[in-house]
Amino acid sequence: MEPISLVLGLAQATGLVDKVGRWFAGDNGADVANKVVDVAKAVTGESNPQKAHDKIMNDPELQLRFEEAILDKEQELERLAYQDKANARAMQTAALNQKDKFAKRFVYYLAAFWSVVATVYLMCITFVQIPEASVRFADTILGFVLGTVIASIIGFFFGSSAVTNEQHEQMNARDSPAFK
Template sequence: MGILNSITGLIKTGVEIADDFITTEEEKFEQMLKKEQLKLEREKAYLQDLKSARQMQIEALKQDDTFSKRFVYYFAILWTIIGASYIIGITFFEIPDKNIRFADTTLGFILGTIISQIIAFFYGSSLGSKSKEEVLKKFSK
């Protein structure tokens, strides 16, 4: 993740420097369009990953083995129970002062990744990604 953050930081810095040299409205619009296209490509890669996971589940459902058919559901239930248990534990039990930061970081991870990815897998991506794609299609025409 450190390398990815460094690259992202360099890209942001490069974009900020480019903004200093871009003077016309047309150039600014083209830069904005390029930024949005990069965001769209990132979103497409994310959605492709979800699609391949769903395709894997479709293939699993075709098998005769009951455990294979239900593995994704067992996995989601397990992590939901772990996440809910942790949230309940951190809410209702005393946490030593030296562990509060660790507990908060873990809570953020559980809420930001585990639970959100389970929801995204079963219910799809946000509506915002669809609207972004529609806007970019309009601009690219």
């Protein structure tokens, strides 16, 4: 079984699906999965990832130990998962230091272009009659444009949601009855 499949199974068993699933979104998803598999192997003492997975899935105490180990390594896994975004920002910083105005502004031109394309497409899909056979196709494109293109632009300029999610989790923990 692939590391990502093993990890998703373990995440479901321990209730860490949202946290672990978020780490696979970037370019380093496979590296994160391998690190999580290493944690599973360390917790169980197994060298075979599949055997480690099976042991954790069948033992509630191992599930708890695995969850604790993942939470202990959370910062390291977050850093690995979002490392690719730092590279994009470093590239933009280097571009801003150039003398060529087009190179300095390219990312802004690209973001503006896709923002205009998304707006025009949204207006067209809203106000233009779409043939019944093409509705699902149009919806798929709309989902891609909004969910990928616009979300990536916002993520690039305003940062990823990892920090926001972490802040929400900390606030929820403070508001829980156990904390009071």
